[in-house]
Amino acid sequence: MDKADIVKAIMDEIEKKQSPAKAAPQNPGQICGLTEFVGTAIGDTIGLVIPNVDNNIQEKLGIDKKYRSLGIVGARTGAGPHAMAADEAVKSSNTQLLKFEMPRDTKGGGGHGCLIVFGADEVSDVKRAVEITLATLPGFFGDIYMNEAGHVEAQYTARASSVLAENFNAPLGKAWGLLSACPAAIGMVMSDTAVKSADVEVVMQCSPAKGTSYSNEFIIMFSGDSGAVKQAAMAGRDIAVQLLATLGSKPTSAGTPYII
Amino acid sequence: MDKADIVKAIMDEIEKKQSPAKAAPQNPGQICGLTEFVGTAIGDTIGLVIPNVDNNIQEKLGIDKKYRSLGIVGARTGAGPHAMAADEAVKSSNTQLLKFEMPRDTKGGGGHGCLIVFGADEVSDVKRAVEITLATLPGFFGDIYMNEAGHVEAQYTARASSVLAENFNAPLGKAWGLLSACPAAIGMVMSDTAVKSADVEVVMQCSPAKGTSYSNEFIIMFSGDSGAVKQAAMAGRDIAVQLLATLGSKPTSAGTPYII
């Protein structure tokens, strides 16, 4: 084996380690005896519960006293997939979303991480919400495409629930889509292409100086007829992936694409 | 070949890959058939055009309807060089700068990326502005010096145009300079040295908590007689490079120094 072979083998290892979402450890069988621990998932995501939150902390967080139990999901990489998964979780559990915060993170990438807090009266309810979030999360990484220069994200739902409605202007029970690209410049062409491809209404728009935590992303969210929303998400995603490819290698999905 | 040789060879590769601006792919001959694509440059910079922007997007961005065509330049690494290049572009094209945003980026480094939008009535005009920006950009990376601990940047123009005037307090048509250093502490000594070295007026000053997107930089911009501005830029740059060297290896230019 010669030097070039070895260098290539190692550089491949490094690429794998540096790709933020792909590199995320997933330890479903991780042994952790703590009752607060629920599980982990892609993106350095951790799921936790506090069965009976301390009054002092509850007050500092401005959380209503009726939410004695908190479910917590946080990640280094990803906010869009987590918003989608949390939306499913609230739909299917007796909980309320109390916080959705977006640190400027992604371990050197250009996007966000997240901190999500669910509240309920019973610990079994928040635990269920955290479990659903962790279980559905990998699916929502399917339309995240990355290379060494940036990323493209598409999300789509036929029926938005309260998490998307309260945080991202989705009309409750209606179709809603999200497109995001880094570097942000790509996101502008992506957005223009998306809204021209189908009859959708832009309900929210973010850029490095507006609505993000100074991430290097241009983001649009849109609603409309479910076919139109899906069409717009696909059109925007496809042009953005082509543009991102001009800055490096072919962007690859962090999971299995679901918007098809 | 023994193990130590191999390790050294590979660590050199990794250094190269991790140096943000140096690692930036430059694919001038990149084949991309999209009409929106103009080109790429150092710093993961991409140049794009939207010939006829969608009304919905235009409104969300608060862009005057007379700017039907948009030229877009964005990067993971760099805001200073892009401001200089965009200033040249607006000087030499029939366009207007509509946005200059600074994400907290640089792919794990301590500085900014950028998102720049030019507007015009004709797509040929914005395309020209993007082309000039991409073409002049590498020159403005010449006085960016980096090592594994941070970076130092110096910029200088004898005649500032509208981009620098509207965004960075440069007196129109007069000499203007910029100095930035990361970690920010170095930038304070750099700034003090610069303004003591020549008769210049500080027109803008930024630090992690003021005027930056929480980047780890201390920045000053200054104007005055063109000889004085150049002298201040050189004096600040030179002490900052010496100080940065105490935290790691000898800082190296990301191009060919032009302030000489």
Place this chain on the structure above:
Amino acid sequence: MDKADIVKAIMDEIEKKQSPAKAAPQNPGQICGLTEFVGTAIGDTIGLVIPNVDNNIQEKLGIDKKYRSLGIVGARTGAGPHAMAADEAVKSSNTQLLKFEMPRDTKGGGGHGCLIVFGADEVSDVKRAVEITLATLPGFFGDIYMNEAGHVEAQYTARASSVLAENFNAPLGKAWGLLSACPAAIGMVMSDTAVKSADVEVVMQCSPAKGTSYSNEFIIMFSGDSGAVKQAAMAGRDIAVQLLATLGSKPTSAGTPYII
């Protein structure tokens, strides 16, 4: 030696280089002839002085004219340890803390860097403050635990001085503790556990969207009887380290733990 051995050796090297605080060069004997240079320390920390600051810069910074001499400490990685060290420095020198800023940094990690400015009438005083900060700093990295997924930080003092009082709500002369964890989710369980373990009062609480520079951290600071503060710091630290371990390898201290 076979390929697997080589790959492992090199990946170990890379881990070392990428661990933000550990990778920080420490060049106590670094030769730098500049009178402004004081020294360097862990976390890409640099210590500097400006004996007689320029009036123009002083005004831009809003610094009272009586502080002619400035002492400056800045880092890519770390704000908590620097706050502790600066608190010691002000206690033991004839200086005043003028600025404590927290860039969103840590070289790809999820936390903060810092920029600290001390002021005095005499350069010998600010130099002394910088020297004390650099000398005591490594000790305060002792209860920072890191792995590839994030970090946990604990700090404790039996007697807070003005830096902690003015910037972090510590009661002057009383016991004060800090706990921080990344990803932020871990910090919520850490905080709940800490305040339940001992009779302490939460004096400050930060999260990605509140009180941080969009870092991926959940932070609490607390006061009380010195035994209680220490107990809370240890209880929070210990559960956070266990939780962080579920996302990757066993977190290791960046120095020698001091809260024991």
